[in-house]
Amino acid sequence: MSMATPRRLGRDRWAALCLAAFAMTAFGLTFTFDSMPASLMEGLGAAEFPRLVCLIILALSVFLFFASPPSEEEVLPEVHSCTWWTLAACLGFFPLLGLIGMLPALFLFPVIVGRLWGERRIMVLLASSTLVTVTIWLLFVRVFRFTLPGGLLGDLLFG
């Protein structure tokens, strides 16, 4: 594995900075919690424990920052474009679900993502997707009596 150049801040130090910022934000947010009247307070309040945990995260982030010299970090392989497309498909799944309903969206997802992942046999994709969707319908809708979101299309067709 090649080593990173020492000039960079380094992955772990970036992570430490982000975590420290997160801990400080979470610490600050504890001041927005509703306060209890002093007469009703006994022991620790609602905000003290999260504050304590935030301080611990902050302290550990500082340790991580100083314990992670960038020169010792391995360079990671770049995120494959397939990951970004898969993530986009996952996020695109939600508006699609709102439009056509959960079951049809669940049917389309494996076909689209399977294609993205390199499966070229469309009949295999359709067969596998049908199998998964039918199994879900039988198990969750017929046996467990779940009501799956119908989306705009479902509302239009079935009210």
Added chain:
Amino acid sequence: MEAFLGGMASLGDPFVVFMILAGTLIGITVGALPGISGSTTIALMLPLTLGLDPVVSLAFLGSIYCAANFGGSITAILVNAPGDPSASATALEGYKMAERGEAGMALGMSAVASAIGGIFSVVVMIIAAPLLSRAAYNFGPPEYLALALFGLSMCAAVGSDNPLKNLIAAALGVLLATVGIDLTTGVERYTFGFYDLTDGVSFVAALIGLFAVGEMLDQATQQMGKPTLLKMDAVRVPGRAEFRKCNRSIWLGSVIGTLVGVLPALGATAAALIGYNETRRWSKHKHEFGHGSIEGVAGPEAANNAAVGGCMVPTLALGIPGSATTAIILAGLIVQGVRPGPHLFTEQPTLLYAVFASMLAANILYLVIGLGAAKLFARISLIPASLLWPAVFVLSVIGAYGANQSMGDVWLMMGFGILGFLFRRIGFSPAPLIMGLVLGAMVEESLKQSLLIFGDGVVAGFAGRPIALVLFAITAVGLLAPPAYRLLSRMRQPQAREV
């Protein structure tokens, strides 16, 4: 005794037996699939069990847990790709045996050693869990606080190889556990006005997101090549000569696995690696290691399956998860309204003994199935990732939605999925985060109660609780000793160079 017999009698219920069989088959199948671990599957299956009786649900999840460890060894031996992380030690020797044309013997020994290790640990669990719970029955909030902190400190050794990152992940989990209404004051914390968050972060959505969706995005980056399956003869039951050779390894692995499993947070993977090292250390045939040693298959396989029963001891007796997978099972029990701990042995002993009985049955079942159909399960590893992982996402969506029939939980799952991917990318592991999420409520609750009990004399109060003090001391030593040792070593090195 009555409860024990009652628990064993649950095996007479055809539905329980069906669920154990289903759990065992699912466990071996997913265990054999590289990338999908037992913990991912249990997270995915959790929503299915929420509507079931706790006995059935625990029997089902426990069977998956037992069988997935064994299933992982099938692909470890035949493909050199451990289906489950706990089988990574098995691949070292098992694949070499398969290359030599002894795959059938390696798989046979793996099945038998796994079953012996698993059954040994269940027997230990039947004896040790009630004893531990009896001892813990007198535990008060200070002891539980010390125990939970000990469990969190053990997270340093779980997941990634950087203890600091593991501790940060565990602390993040504890912080996430504070989301929702504070039960003592009724104050909302970190809900941002979202109704779905008032009851706290949904365990199911978090688990599925971190383990299944996060793993899917990670697999998309790795773009695994198609595995090649080595040819194998029929699975062979080890003969007397093989047993004589591996006897010591199997028992050593079983004892090590059970002990490692009992320690909070350490799980089957750590047990298998320690089991492998100790088997090699005590073997009379050390020269065979690295070239396909059958002892190197027996030891870690006995250890990783023994760890399953061991992990269940602190989970059920104390409510402290013994591993990431038992943390998921524990989360499932909490969602069902069952709070594991010492009182469970007096209030619902039948439930516990039913769990023990089902795990015993699962160990026997996977031995039979493993010996009979390992060849078939090995073919499962050839399912293309392009069909497998999109189906996992579909199951994740329905699983997250099904817990509360809420789209908010599906969004939450997606958020945790992205977090899980980022975690893996920057070298963090989701396992300690889950441990923190599960233990967070216990830490806060016991800390608040301890402070109330002791009032102004907190230091004197804790000083009067020897068990809590011992646990605090072990936690402090466990956390501080490794960095102190490293620092001392670094300081000595320049001196040695000067000399």
